[in-house]
Amino acid sequence: MEEELFSSGRNIPHIDPTLEVWHWPISIYLFLGGLAAGLLFFAGAVTILDKEKEYPTAVKYASIISPVALSLGLLALVYDLTHPLYTWQLYTTIRLESPMSWGAWVLLIVTPLSFLWVISYFSEIFPKWKLRLGILKKLESFTKKNRKKMAYALIPLSIILGVYTGILLSAFNARPLWNNAILGPLFLTSGLSTGAATILLLAKTHKEKNLFSRIDLVLIVIELGLIVHMLMGMYAGSEVQLEAMQLLVGGEFTLMFFGFVIILGLLVPAILELTEILGYKVPVSIPAILILIGGLVLRFVMVEAGQITRYLY
Amino acid sequence: MLHNLNTLDDKSHLFYNFSHLTLPLIYITLIYFKLNMNTSRRKFIKVGALGIGSAMVATSAINVFGSNKNANKFIAKSIPVNLKRTATYCEVCFWKCAAWVHSDGDSHIQKIIGNDDDPHCNGRLCPRGTGGVGMYNDEDRLKTPLIRTTINGEETFREASWDEALDLIANKFKGIKEKYGAEALGLLKHGCPGWHFEHLFKSYGSDTIAEPAFAQCRGPRETAFSLTFGSWVGSPEPTDIRDTKCLVLIGSHIGENMHNTQVQEMSEAIDNGATIITVDPRFSTAASKSKHWLAIKPATDIALLLAWMNVLIEEGLYDKAYVEKYALGFDELKEHVHQFTPEWAYGITTIKPEVIRKTAREMAHAAPAVIIHPGRHVVWYGDDTQRERAIAILNGLLGSWGRRGGFYFKEKISIPNFPHPAYPHPKWDWKDIGENYPLAQMGLTNEIIRSSIPSENPKYPVKAWMVAGTNLIKSIPDTKQLEAAIDALEFMVVIDTMPMDITGYADVILPECTYLERADIVRSATNREPSIAVRFPAVKPKYKTKPGAWIAREIGIRLGLKDYYQYDDFNEVIDWQLKELGTSREEMEKIGVKKYPRKSGPMYLNEDEVHEFGTASGKIEFYSQELKDLGFDPLPKYTPHPEPPQGFYRLNYGRSPMHTFSRTSNNPNLTDLKDENNLWVNPKVARIVGLKTGQRVWLSNQDDIISTFSIKVRITERVRWDSVYLVHGFGNDNKKLSRSYGKGIDDTQMISKIFVDPIMGGTGMRGNFVKILIENPHKAIEV
């Protein structure tokens, strides 16, 4: 028999018996970051392709959500810090090797940009509210003029943001579940997908709904491919990675992962969207909401299960 | 990883259709991270230095390692600087290591560090000594004197002033003395406080004194070694482990038993390539460091020892010159052990004959630098003096007594007694109480306990107890008898630092301050070199606690013993003693430990002279006429002991390195390391009973005594299938002990059957058998 134990009472809060340093706010943060990334990406892409008129939800209505999501996300992040009074220390240094630092800076740029974006559409989105302050009016017209430029900036920034939500986890060598290069693209895809789903949910015209259904379908297929690949990679990996995979395929997270992420969050919406694209009548809000829930659960599962996995003990 | 990047490529056409702009970006990002994941440390420092936040300041040289390059300063959080060092010696166990207490001198103790000059610790305390700060900081401590009272028909304690409590004690003592004589006052004590109360008792006319360190601990070996070598083993043991070539441990689990010097020297012996042979049914820590682990069947050690003697004698491997010169009764021994062949022992011990032969030869090869360790807690099966005799004889055959790497001749310096009138002569004393056990060398706790039970018709009845520094409920087996005695007492006072189990039985509880808050007697103990050590208070006594010296004197004065206390403050006694010893308080405050040159002669036998041993014959007595005359076996014999019946397991117990008995069981620092004991169970047993590691179980023993609390199972190959093992000292039953109440099982509770050693009265405790209960046996009762 092999036996391993701590002979002196190591029982450190949040670390033993399993690491639980990151709680629900981190999952929320990652989800909201991905969602904002998706929304901003589509707003930018539609603008660059000069299709604002055809896809108003993508550029206007849905993009109100991104600054809100980003602000809430940041709030969640700060909420999970244990030494939050020192948060300003994040902005005294740029540490390119630290995804956390890198994400903090990207957020610092993206969040104002997302606000500016909304301001540029302010009068259109809220026709009844009149901007009283002169500065704000000036700001609105300035942003309106520079919308295209903002769109060009948004595309790379939103992708960085989206990838970042995955890289934040995958950079951790020490957590076998996270330590794979798929997590970045996976979270990006999932973020884009939740973004598309949100647009789908809010879209009014058939044309817009149809496009984003299609986009979403493609994203779902990619996401499934990435997930399969991630599992295969871990299956072929070292013992610790195998153990990590067990958590998802035959452990305490299996129901959440397969039930909520893969089946309800990906397969079911894919089928529904396909039927819809094929011309059958399906209320698009169903797949859209399922995707959003699936995306959220994916973050929860990955954050929580990942922390359980370790090299030693 | 690269493989994963390729994957992305496979799927990328889908992606590409959708947003051709982004693909290169994803690649760049991923590649960027890939590269960065492998950045080296040195390169990192450069990058880090760009950060605005990283403060690095050059500092002074580091010179311990023969290098004086500069290091960068860590902006450390404030570690208090204005600490003073106070000399003390540790009271967390009875090894009494000298130490320095680093404190603010008032109410904060930072740490306790060993005194480099102390031969007991060599600058290194054991975990319990280091964790001694917790004794002071424990907020569950006794805080004020308490007196038993009845409120609404329920017995309880009420707070009292010192004057009230001390007056009450003095009155009760006077009453007992008037009615029954001072001899009816029994003192059960252990550790430093014992000294002060011993003086009090002797001054008052009672020598009815005992401590668990004899009949529950070392007794058999002191009697056996006195019989054989004319000398106690004593504490610290004069085992020359650091220079030994072969150390044989008979169930002495050094490494778990953290008696400091022994642990340190065993490690030195490992460095020196000494052979360690461990005889233990359990795979002890020491066993894991041993070349040979003899996984003996419990209770059969004497058979192994006899077989070893057989091999040494039959193969002519014993130290012939030494035996010739010093030993008495070799021929009788030779004849006696002739029949005890390794083959014979194999059937009893389950140790293979070739292993017995091989280990005997290794011992002989190392001799005389060999130690068959006498052990310390040696009250096992009731024939313990005989087992210890066998150990002593084996050492004699190997010529290790008085030899380098064997046993050295210890020496200590005697501390002069502060002048006082001669003690009155009691009409009877501990010797009389223990008269059924002719070779007891000290008071027998169990006999004082028995003499306190009127229905036993004791010849020397005891009517009141003072208990100082011993938690009898945990340290004395057969709780039923103990409780019967306590029940019958007319008065009982307990002096302790913690609300341990025993305090719950007292009429008066006096809170002593911890060793860190008081001055005590000058320590003098046997060692290679004589030394003294002092204990001065590092901080002020917390709460309303008082030093034992003060308490004893206050009671003494109230009993009219002013002549025995011709000083106002115990510090005067210390100062006087230090002066007599050629030193002073000022010097001792600075050095803590003072060594003195040896006066008794060399540490080892002078081969040119004939050494006279302390026995009646002046020789090492293999054959003991004294035992014979008293009607005992003059040479050790193996007697079989009962084995666990079907469904029962032998209850084995021992030490955890992080705890001392029960005294540390509530210590915040030490409970942080280990807060309850576990029941070690062999996987085979676990399968039969159906146990999982971490599961809570209860125990019931052969007398149907059920454990009050439960214990968590540890399934481990370190324990035999016929026994279970747990660490002694847990399972406290006082809710006031917030960290330890109800944690684990108290082995003593399960030890209801004792095997008394007829020679010296030791209470053998290893013949108890337990059943493992999976269901909570108290549930039904509670509902």
Added chain:
Amino acid sequence: MRYAMVIDTLKCVGCSDCVVACQTENDVPIGYCRDWITETVNGTYPNVDLEFKSERCNHCDNPPCVRCCPTGASHVVEGGIVLVTSNECIGCGACIESCPYDARYQHPDGYVDKCTFCHHRLEKGQLPACVEVCPTKCMYFGDLDNPNSEVSKLLKNRKHKTLAPEAGTKPHIFYLI
């Protein structure tokens, strides 16, 4: 200069003195620890093997905890010692997630803490508290860049291992086996 700790598992008895000593030396709050002991048992009675290991931050040569720290609170100083500056730390936990040895913890005051190799003692020319207290003297500390140091010699002459080398962190606590 490259500090390292070498621990002789053949001598360690798992007493945990190093753990208490660290706690009192460094004001580690009760309930937390910078070092700890693991016990590994292998085999079947009576052919059993037992190993105790005193574990702590490995002061890795390739420390992921430092790389992932967004503020620079985690940093490396001369001698390869990995430290955390408490008033730069935001308590984001990234370093805790990144450490394969779970060597770090969140101090109740919020910042992240771990073994410092007793940097404050090294500065005064003293050994780390755990090394100095160990009753079996099974811990050695010194400079690996100096070929004559005790640690260099031990690693040259004795069989040794590190923990989770596959994590790629290049740990600097070595266990003699």
